Amino acid sequence: MEILNNLALGFSIALSPYTLMLAVVGCFIGTIIGALPGLGPSNGVAILIPITFTLGLDATSALVLMTSVYYGAMYGGRISSILLNIPGDEPALMTTLDGYPMAKQGKAGNALVLSGVASFVGAFLATIGLLLLAPILARVAYLFGPAEYFALYLLAFCTLGGMASNNQAKAAIASCIGLGIAMIGLDNNSGLPRFTFGNLHLMDGIDFLVAIVGLFAIAEVFFFIEGHGKSSSIGVKLDKVTVPWREIYITRWTMLRASAVGFVAGILPGAGASLGSFLAYMSEKSIAGKDGGFGTGVPKGVAAPEAGNNAAAGGALVPMLTLGVPGSGTTAVLLALLMTLNITPGPTLFTDRPEVVWGLIASLLIANVVLLLMNVPMVKVFVRILQVPAWVLLPGVTMVSFVGIYSLSGSYFDLLLMVAFGVLGYVLRKLDVPTVPVILGILLGRHMEDALRRAMVIADGDLMYLFSSSISIGLWIAAVAGFVAPTFLRGVLTKPQRVTD
Amino acid sequence: MISDRIFGLVVTLAALAFIASATQVQTSFLSDPVGPKAFPMMIGAVAVICGIFMILKPDPDPTWPVGKTLLALMVAVAVLVGYAYSLKPLGFLIPTAITAAILSYQISPKALQAILAGLGLSIGLFLVFKYALGLGLFPFPKTWFAAAS
Numbered sequence: 001m002e003i004l005n006n007l008a009l010g011f012s013i014a015l016s017p018y019t020l021m022l023a024v025v026g027c028f029i030g031t032i033i034g035a036l037p038g039l040g041p042s043n044g045v046a047i048l049i050p051i052t053f054t055l056g057l058d059a060t061s062a063l064v065l066m067t068s069v070y071y072g073a074m075y076g077g078r079i080s081s082i083l084l085n086i087p088g089d090e091p092a093l094m095t096t097l098d099g100y101p102m103a104k105q106g107k108a109g110n111a112l113v114l115s116g117v118a119s120f121v122g123a124f125l126a127t128i129g130l131l132l133l134a135p136i137l138a139r140v141a142y143l144f145g146p147a148e149y150f151a152l153y154l155l156a157f158c159t160l161g162g163m164a165s166n167n168q169a170k171a172a173i174a175s176c177i178g179l180g181i182a183m184i185g186l187d188n189n190s191g192l193p194r195f196t197f198g199n200l201h202l203m204d205g206i207d208f209l210v211a212i213v214g215l216f217a218i219a220e221v222f223f224f225i226e227g228h229g230k231s232s233s234i235g236v237k238l239d240k241v242t243v244p245w246r247e248i249y250i251t252r253w254t255m256l257r258a259s260a261v262g263f264v265a266g267i268l269p270g271a272g273a274s275l276g277s278f279l280a281y282m283s284e285k286s287i288a289g290k291d292g293g294f295g296t297g298v299p300k301g302v303a304a305p306e307a308g309n310n311a312a313a314g315g316a317l318v319p320m321l322t323l324g325v326p327g328s329g330t331t332a333v334l335l336a337l338l339m340t341l342n343i344t345p346g347p348t349l350f351t352d353r354p355e356v357v358w359g360l361i362a363s364l365l366i367a368n369v370v371l372l373l374m375n376v377p378m379v380k381v382f383v384r385i386l387q388v389p390a391w392v393l394l395p396g397v398t399m400v401s402f403v404g405i406y407s408l409s410g411s412y413f414d415l416l417l418m419v420a421f422g423v424l425g426y427v428l429r430k431l432d433v434p435t436v437p438v439i440l441g442i443l444l445g446r447h448m449e450d451a452l453r454r455a456m457v458i459a460d461g462d463l464m465y466l467f468s469s470s471i472s473i474g475l476w477i478a479a480v481a482g483f484v485a486p487t488f489l490r491g492v493l494t495k496p497q498r499v500t501d
Numbered sequence: 502m503i504s505d506r507i508f509g510l511v512v513t514l515a516a517l518a519f520i521a522s523a524t525q526v527q528t529s530f531l532s533d534p535v536g537p538k539a540f541p542m543m544i545g546a547v548a549v550i551c552g553i554f555m556i557l558k559p560d561p562d563p564t565w566p567v568g569k570t571l572l573a574l575m576v577a578v579a580v581l582v583g584y585a586y587s588l589k590p591l592g593f594l595i596p597t598a599i600t601a602a603i604l605s606y607q608i609s610p611k612a613l614q615a616i617l618a619g620l621g622l623s624i625g626l627f628l629v630f631k632y633a634l635g636l637g638l639f640p641f642p643k644t645w646f647a648a649a650s
Contacts, residue, residue: 415585461534
């Protein structure tokens with residue numbers, strides 16, 4: 001009953017015409033962002049945060065807008081996967097495996113509609129899961145003291161590092177870079193400057209938005225310059241779009257199973273949507289067996305990864321809202337948004353600001369319906385937008401990034417930092433060093449240090465306090481396992497290669 | 502091989518410098534058991550270990566851009582730095598058109614197309630930012646019209 005009351009509160013906020021309008025706009029922009037190759041959910045949301053902030057929207061509105069963009073981007077990623085064989089974002093990679101062959105057989109319209117429905121099922125079930133699970137987890141989160149939080153942050157770094165890279169040392173270095181950057185500025189406890197080298201611009205620390213936009217958006221521009229926009233290939237033509245009822249019907253169990261798998265993968269800290277779609281595809285492939293024809297363009301192969309990736313996107317919101325620990329790169333960006341809006345995620349968010357949480361959940365449900373309605377009849381519009389050439393798109397992304405960051409602080413120093421982060425992001429990605437842990441480090445560094453210092457104040461400097469509760473011991477074990485296990489699983493969990501023409 | 506070794510060395514040295522710099526952090530009389538130095542030094546220590554690990558066990562080299570591509574990237578960085586400095590004194594339209602055109606040319610080297618992309622993006626984005634989103638941008642250098650009025 002409590003949940004129904006809360007939902008009613010949420011819908012009373014989300015159903016106002018203004019919020020509804022924001023959700024529709026967000027879904028539209030998000031689908032475009034997801035569909036355009038080179039702009040994924042992470043960098044798409046990242047470049048929009050500064051602009052949303054300067055628009056002066058209140059917390060709920062901004063959150064509704066940006067999460068609609070986030071869900072929209074998850075939907076949109078499939079369009080370029082299916083038509084161009086280029087994943088619009090990383091989680092959409094698995095959709096290319098069956099989506100593109102299906103499109104080549106002349107069933108592009110079917111693949112697009114089917115994947116749209118699968119996205120809807122995944123995202124819808126995940127949102128239901130979120131609204132059931134998040135309040136429970138929020139109650140558990142009250143048991144967390146500073147020692148548990150320290151272990152939890154460590155867990156996030158370890159699993160994200162373990163998943164994101166093929167080389168544990170590189171992932172750890174990326175986390176250290178981020179954490180080190182977070183240390184710059186005034187110390188929270190003593191108020192004395194650290195690592196500022198007397199530079200006044202560095203006194204306030206480095207704004208995480210500057211780092212995010214630099215590492216994600218500007219670095220992407222450098223990659224396009226390096227490739228001279230070669231990846232913009234000509235895809236498959238889309239003729240008529242009809243609703244393939246039969247294919248939706250035969251994939252119904254696939255969608256449900258893939259949603260469950262994706263949701264669980266999304267909840268795990270650091271795993272995120274890529275793992276969700278991957279696991280969903282692989283499990284459906286083994287259920288279907290050799291005769292399933294996965295990889296040749298079967299409907300199930302399109303439905304599974306799409307339901308999985310959208311379910312994971314919803315699942316990733318659970319740890320982000322209840323514990324303040326993001327489950328993926330994009331949720332890290334959403335955490336940055338919350339922090340910009342002065343909302344501290346965590347268990348207290350559910351009691352102190354119920355209107356934010358439930359308004360968000362209600363608008364996710366609405367966004368989902370909007371996306372389904374938008375994506376089936378209007379898919380042709382999005383396909384048209386997909387034809388924006390890289391030589392217009394990437395300069396445009398750069399300009400939006402610059403204006404966004406510039407309007408935050410009005411200082412050229414942040415812009416220079418952003419370019420520096422862009423170069424850093426380029427070099428790191430070239431060296432196969434993941435950039436998401438860097439972001440996570442910058443976002444969580446201060447919190448992690450505070451947790452450690454508060455734990456030590458409570459325990460009067462006794463290090464064993466960090467392992468004093470069963471929750472924290474469990475988190476430490478999970479952290480070590482999450483960091484080490486991928487090394488052994490690498491042989492089993494190799495990603496299938498993309499389909500080549 | 503060599504890329505990872507160099508990167509590992511850079512990380513190790515930077516981490517050592519970071520630790521050295523952490524020892525210089527002032528402590529106040531209001532201190533907690535951990536203090537402001539310990540956590541940064543822990544980060545530095547982890548980074549040193551990982552850096553050394555990378556020197557000892559490097560991955561295969563990526564293909565680095567050479568020649569023209571490298572030049573194009575360097576030009577892009579230089580242009581972006583220039584853009585960062587010029588956005589405030591020169592207003593939005595002119596630096597944006599120039600920067601966008603150069604970036605566009607670097608991605609697809611066709612001069613006319615790049616100039617059109619630059620002009621279009623500059624004017625289009627200005628209209629969107631200024632009138633649709635209401636951001637406070639100046640189209641031209643402030644001094645241009647200050648003298649006339």
